[in-house]
Amino acid sequence: MITMNESYKELMVKRERGIKETVMRIVCIVPTVLLALLAFTGSPVIFIAAVACGVLTYFMFQWTDIEFEYLYLDKEITVDKVMARTRRKRAAVLDVNKIEIMAPHDSDQLAFYKNRQVKTTDLSAGHDLDGQKLYLVYYEGSQCFLLNLDEDFAKTVKAIAPRKVFTE
Numbered sequence: 001m002i003t004m005n006e007s008y009k010e011l012m013v014k015r016e017r018g019i020k021e022t023v024m025r026i027v028c029i030v031p032t033v034l035l036a037l038l039a040f041t042g043s044p045v046i047f048i049a050a051v052a053c054g055v056l057t058y059f060m061f062q063w064t065d066i067e068f069e070y071l072y073l074d075k076e077i078t079v080d081k082v083m084a085r086t087r088r089k090r091a092a093v094l095d096v097n098k099i100e101i102m103a104p105h106d107s108d109q110l111a112f113y114k115n116r117q118v119k120t121t122d123l124s125a126g127h128d129l130d131g132q133k134l135y136l137v138y139y140e141g142s143q144c145f146l147l148n149l150d151e152d153f154a155k156t157v158k159a160i161a162p163r164k165v166f167t168e
Contacts, residue, residue, distance in 0.1 A: 103165070
C-alpha cells in the first residue's frame with residue numbers, strides 16, 4: 001500500500017557539458033575578450049562588436065548550463081528543463097497510464113522496442129550517473145524519452161504500474 005508521502009518524488013539531474021558545449025563556450029569567450037581589449041582603442045565599431053559578442057556569450061552560457069527536474073505526483077511524471085538555474089521550461093508531462101514500458105537502457109525487457117521508429121527526446125544527463133540509471137520510456141507508441149532515475153523514483157512509479165516499469 002502506498003502512503004501519501006510515497007506518491008510524491010522529486011529528482012534533479014544536471015546535464016554534463018560535453019566537448020561540443022565546451023568548444024562553443026570557448027569560441028564565444030575568446031572573441032569577446034579580444035574585442036573588449038581592442039575597444040579601449042576608442043573605436044565605436046569595435047565597442048559595439050564587443051557588446052554583441054558579450055550578449056552572445058551570456059546566452060551561450062544559459063543554453064549550455066542545463067538541469068532537468070523530474071517530479072512524480074498523482075500518476076504523472078513532469079519534466080522541467082532548468083537553464084542556468086534561472087529559467088524553467090516544461091519539457092514533458094508523462095501520464096503513467098499511457099506509458100508502454102519503462103526500463104533501464106540496457107535491459108532485456110526493451111528488446112521488442114529497440115527496432116521501433118519513434119521520436120526520441122533526451123531529458124537526461126546522457127549516461128548513467130552515480131546512483132542513477134538511464135531509463136528509456138516508450139510512451140503512447142510514438143515517443144521515447146530518456147530519463148536518469150534513481151532507484152527510489154523508479155520504485156515509486158513501479159508501485160503504480162508494476163507491469164510497465166522494470167528496474168533491472
